[in-house]
Amino acid sequence: MISNQRPEIKNQQPTTVRLRRALALLTCVLIAATLLALWVGYQRLDLAALQTDERARAVFFQLRLPRVVMAGIVGASLAMVGAALQALFRNPLAEPLTLGVSGGGALGASVAIALGAGARVAGLPLVFIAAFIGAGVAVMVVYRLARTGATVLPGALLLAGVVMNTVAAAGVVFIQYFADYSRALQILRWTIGSLDVVGFDLIWRMLIFLVPGWVVLFAMSRDLHLLAVDEETAASLGVNVRRSERLVYAASSLIVGVTVAVGGTIGFVGLIVPHAVRLLFGEDVRLVLPCSFVLGAAFLMLADMVARTVLGAGELPVGAITALAGGPVFLWLLRRQQRYSAL
Amino acid sequence: MKGEGDIVGSKQSDALIEARSLRYSYARGAPEVVSGASLSVGRGRLSALIGANGSGKSTLIRLLGGILKPSGGEVSFDGVPLASVEPRARARRIAYVPQTISSVxxxxxxxxxxTGRSPYTTRFRFEGERDLEVARAALDAVDALHLAARPVTELSGGEHQLVALARALAQEPECLLLDEPSAALDLKHRAGLVRHLRRLRDERGMTALVVTHDLLLLDPAFDQVFAMRCGSITASGAPSEVLRDEVLAETYGDEHVRARQAFGRTFVWSEL
Incomplete structure (x- = not known):
């Protein structure tokens, strides 16, 4: 009975009001997470030293602040893409990692690193472009395999994602094997994944790619909401299903490609965060998308904080932390989903 | 719900939807599911589309609703080619209820x-108080207001269809296209559905086309019946004209079908 009464309370307010409240709450969470992530580190933040000590200031503004910002950007991106893919495929288990999008991006990025990490095409980093293409190819292949006629088979979707990841991982190993030693080492270090960044240069370059992707997904949130309810109904309500799909693919591949190229494969952020948002604020995709964006930023900031402090002097890959948290959530969802016979 | 001006302003022809020799196949080279279907759905009338399984009824109704684009022929809605109507403008006039909706x-x-209100809102504006009112009224109109707060994943098949119908009503359309809405409904709710449709026709001048296997409900509740066989319309007219032994035998390819009139209605069955 409790579960039946909860939505009633949520739905007494129009979506606008609910969204405003949810975003206000989550923004507070984000601010708190940011302050905490800035404060905690190998050395606690010393505000007095920051004002007087030149070196402390450099460490803070060139290392810790950019890293926290980077974690926020990557977390927000992955969580939003997860929410969008779940709505598009009507599958609560969809996210960049489970659909093989991250794997495809990783393969693309390692090809680019093997060719030379600093390479640029028309002034844009080749790694970004290659990862975008890899992610795009992966999402197309997985989607083509899972779609039969008017329906996307949820089981086939996830299996195709698993195969895509495995093949892509094998591809990365091959490239590492054949690349010369220093580049192989570069690829190895990159596949472990880290949000380590010096200064804001890289962040600005990422944003050139990410902001258009974000804008497209936000603009598609209404169509995604209708698609999440039912594809045929969405079509009858005036949604151009094919065009929406293409736009969401393109935006998701772009976002995932860039985040993978920078930070390696960071799994399950796109799974945990949207589901947490749903539990808190309901199913409306127009609400889940922006809320996942904000909460995703806070989540990865905190996960990265744990990753860089838990070992004391050393550092864990942040992907290990998110996988440790995300794996159980995936299994729990899988178990819950059987009730709805979506698999 | 439409203002007087709308009715006077629009061309007062008898047909709201007219389809001329529609053709459709789901893939290039695949057999045509709809092959040369023509029909005209009367304005403000309650029409039924009947036919054997696989005769192309669901595809035809999707073509009439603009959800599929015909590979040949043309649909015109209120005298205008449907293909030229912007999809969201179309959704304000035609509501389609699919056979099943699968909410995960x-x-x-x-x-x-x-979601039925989405054709009335802009991309970045959510539904307002009035939209909530319309949605609640739509649920109330199908006696399903008590379901409002329930997750649709926990509803029964029949309740699902009531919700889908309410969603269509929330679109405030002139025309309802329903694909087997009574399939999952029990005796009471089947009759209730037809009563709703008749009330909508009488009170709002609603046009409705219903795909159905429920031949017992047709006479005298419906105004018009179309019989479909192998992708085209083979018979049409008042229920009493279509519900006849020879017509039904041809439509369903079954010579055991019988139709008899009694108590002012037509009973249809197939001899065992």
């Missing part, structure tokens, strides 16, 4: 009904 996410029934 536990949206509440009210949330699903509110």
């Amino acid at each position: 996410f536990p949206f509440t029934a009210l949330e699903v009904v509110l």
Whole structure:
């Protein structure tokens, strides 16, 4: 009975009001997470030293602040893409990692690193472009395999994602094997994944790619909401299903490609965060998308904080932390989903 | 719900939807599911589309609703080619209810009904108080207001269809296209559905086309019946004209079908 009464309370307010409240709450969470992530580190933040000590200031503004910002950007991106893919495929288990999008991006990025990490095409980093293409190819292949006629088979979707990841991982190993030693080492270090960044240069370059992707997904949130309810109904309500799909693919591949190229494969952020948002604020995709964006930023900031402090002097890959948290959530969802016979 | 001006202003022809020799196949080279179907659905009338399984009824109704584009022929709605109507403008006039809706996410029934308001809102504006009112009234109109807060993943097949119908009503359309809406409904709700449709026709001048296997409900409740066989319309007219032994035998390819009139209605069955 409790579960039946909860939505009633949520739905007494129009979506606008609910969204405003949810975003206000989550923004507070984000601010708190940011302050905490800035404060905690190998050395606690010393505000007095920051004002007087030149070196402390450099460490803070060139290392810790950019890293926290980077974690926020990557977390927000992955969580939003997860929410969008779940709505598009009507599958609560969809996210960049489970659909093989991250794997495809990783393969693309390692090809680019093997060719030379600093390479640029028309002034844009080749790694970004290659990862975008890899992610795009992966999402197309997985989607083509899972779609039969008017329906996307949820089981086939996830299996195709698993195969895509495995093949892509094998591809990365091959490239590492054949690349010369220093580049192989570069690829190895990159596949472990880290949000380590010096200064804001890289962040600005990422944003050139990410902001258009974000804008497209936000603009598609209404169509995604209708698609999440039912594809045929969405079509009858005036949604151009094919065009929406293409736009969401393109935006998701772009976002995932860039985040993978920078930070390696960071799994399950796109799974945990949207589901947490749903539990808190309901199913409306127009609400889940922006809320996942904000909460995703806070989540990865905190996960990265744990990753860089838990070992004391050393550092864990942040992907290990998110996988440790995300794996159980995936299994729990899988178990819950059987009730709805979506698999 | 439409103003007087709309009715006077629009061409007062008898047909709201007219289809001329429609053709459609789901893939290039695949057999045509609809092959040369023509029909005209009367304005403000309650029409039924009957036919054997696989005769192309669901495809035809999707073509009439503009959800599929015909590979040949043309649909015109209110005298205008449907293909030239912007999809969201179309959704304000035609509402389509699919056979099944498969919700994976536990949206509440009210949330699903509110999606019917999306043709009236802009991309970045959510539904307002009035949209909520319309959605609640639509649920009330199908006696399903008590389901408003329930997750649709927990509803029964029949309740699902009531919610889908309410969503269509929330679109405030002139025309309802329903694909087997009574399939999952029990005796009471089947009759209730037809009563709803008749009330909508009488009170709002609603046009409705219903795909159905429920031949017992047709006479005298419906105004018009179309019989479909192998992708084209083979018979049409008043229920009493279409519900005849020889017509039904041809439509269903079954010479055991019998239709008899009694108590002012037509009973249809197939001899065992």
